[in-house]
Amino acid sequence: MSGEAPGPGPSGGASAEPVLVVEDLTVDFATPDGPVHAVRGVSFTVDAEAVVGIVGESGSGKSVTMMAVMGLLPRTATVKGSVRFRGEEILGLPDKQLRRYRGRKLAMIFQDPLTSLNPVFTVGAQIAEAIRVHNDVKRSAAMERAVELLDLVGIPNAAKRARQYPHEFSGGMRQRAMIAMSIANDPDVLIADEPTTALDVTIQAQILDVLERAQQAVSSAIVLITHDLGVVAGVADRVMVMYAGRAVEQGLVDDVFLRPRHPYTLGLLESLPRLDAEGQERLTPIVGAPPSLLHPPTGCPFHPRCRFVREMCSEVIPELRFVGGLGQRSACHYAEELEALEVEPT
């Protein structure tokens, strides 16, 4: 009933039936300089109540992928492939039908809580409004529920706070309010697009806690888009590493972070500062800059920056294929050779 999953790998969540299956998703943007290939054939599965991390640097296509899933891309975007929610194809559905999914089945938390709240309404009224989009309830009942939700996400004195405006909330409080709004309709999948990026470091851990609490409250899955590997390591079950619009490595978090099978993942891990490092080790940056999506390099998109680069890399585009056990997949011709390298846990 759920359709064929692209990878028969073991699920990281509690249930075996995936809620969201994305297959061979391609997104092109028409620009005056020619098409920009923002996402090129990305496939992944989100199991019920699982946490999937999508990591990659800016412009790697992680946000665009999820916006495409929600059907929120502008008209200049051409989206191909398949997105199935509980077995139903939702890609390409008319806006009117997609609206039934948005908020109620798939909810989104945006990066910047500063601008994601409407400045002219009270926070409580906005959460109530989110409830009333999908439920035919009275304003007062929706407002009561809004206060409950604010309480759930740890906003003290929720009843009073609900009557305040966004500008009276601090950044962390606003993101809590956004999380409250996103779970208002019991979604099955929560998409969090860099939920902690705009926030103070000290607030980040709290927000991740709140996110997990919210997830448990409505038993949803989470797709966590981030460029922070630490966040993914701490929260996610599975991870997908994206580079230049492609998934370059997928698998369970422990597998990918302990035994990376792609030079890019390896590079990302090596560029992280380590608290347990002895002496003063220097961080190893990944040399070069991300490729242009307008004119991507031939062959493997990572080859101009790869320290293991060989002749074949600039000629043949590597397929994402199973390497190692437990459903770990990598898009590197020489993934097996990376097996010898062990990375210490972060």
Place this chain on the structure above:
Amino acid sequence: MADLAPAPVGVPELPVGDQLDEFGAEAESQSRRIVRRFVHHRLAMASLVVLLVLMTASFLGETITSYRYDELTPDTNQPPSSKHWFGTDFIGHDMFTLVLRGARRSILVALIVAALATSFGATVGALAGYYRGLLDTVLMRVTDLFLTIPSLAVLLVLASRYRGQSGNWMAIALVIAAFAWMPLARVVRGMFLSLREREFVEAARALGASDSRIILRHLLPNSLAPIIVNATLLVAAAILIETALSFLGFGIAPPDTSLGRLVAEGSNASYTRPWMFYLPGLWLMLICLCINFVGDGLRDAIDPRDARVRA
């Protein structure tokens, strides 16, 4: 959903009236802030008081002047006195009674014009700005077309159809409104074009909100400030346009009267009986001036640019 109820958070309820936010500043709602800023705008407040007095007087009309508008007093061609505050005309009408009655009609016409033009202009602007594309192009070219038409000439032609017909004031209001909606349409379109790209709109869409919901619940409330200011200023402009039409003889027809008609009738006697020309004119100017000052005050009070202390 009952299982969602969280454990009670152990934060004591702050006493009402002691509402401090995390910065220790008093929490203040948007509307309260606008009212406070408006009240502190001296010129606007003074204008509002004068305007309210003028409008109350106009709508009370004959009950405060002790003359009826069609009453012919034995005093003809009297200059202003304690008996006839604004004097009398050449057949003995009390001018103050006529001015109040004319002002009432003028204000009513202007309010209708403002209501019609504002709702139509805002609708056109909202649709164009939100949907963009072909609809935007069509609507905006029509708006441009209306802006290029020499409106007074067309107003005269249109109004001439109702010339001299008693009770034509509704039609006059419609005709004026037909040429008053364009600036607001452009303003609202501009607001919508920028607002629709804001993240809270995307957030609303991600929550499953429909287009109409986004327009009515998110975009329109955020554009309310310029719309209100524009509508206020439009009232003053409409009074002046109605005056111009009536002055040229195409406006309000007898037995109705308006400030424009009174000014027109008095203009023949502006040298010999100046009160018949200047006093209705003064009343008219005072009303328009006050409305404009109130509009400016509103603009200053609503303008978010210096209202935002921290964002």
